[in-house]
Amino acid sequence: MKDKIILLVEDNPSDIGLTKRAFEKHRITNELVVAENGQEALDYLFGAGAHAGRSVTDLPTVVLL
DSSP, X not given: OOOOEEEEEOOXXXXXXXXXXXXXXXXXXXXXXXXXXXXXXXHHHHTOGGGTTSOTTOOOSEEEO
């Protein structure tokens, strides 16, 4: 079974790093997609912009804001 995707919407690089470290520490191996602003998050969710090639089945199971 494929790991569930987690979408992290965060514009602070320090908070992104802390989140990644926490995931590693707790052995969370799910794919973590980082969007640095709301527009990038919407582009990922709708498969637009830089994420136009994303498979329609690759939607996140969890969104962290």
